[in-house]
Every structure is written in C-alpha cells, then in structure tokens.
Amino acid sequence: MEKTQTASDHSSSLFLTGTILLANMDYSGLMDYAIKALMGGAIWMGFKLAGEFFTKRIKNKQD
16 A cells, blocks of 8 residues: 555656646747757758659669
C-alpha cells in the first residue's frame, strides 16, 4: 500500500512542477520558434530531395 502512495505523491509533484513551468512560459516566443523550425525543416527537406534527384540523374547519365 505504501508504494502506491509514494508513486502517487511523486507523480503529483511532477505534474505540479510541470504545470508551474508551463504557466510561466512565453508562448509567443515558442510559436515563433516553432514556425521557424518548421520552415527550416521544409527548406532542409527540399534541398535533401533536390540533392537526391540530381544525384540519381547524374548517375544515370554516366551509365
């Protein structure tokens, strides 16, 4: 019985800590970062796909 109570206390304190940290977060800065990360990921993916396309094209041309 005591282990269940200890686990419950630990998860409660962890949940409380997370709630306090998220309550003090600057969401506008987080949204800006998320948009920049998505745009950066899309650009990286575009370059990666273009690189693979041109690599295959050059390889097929040489054969």
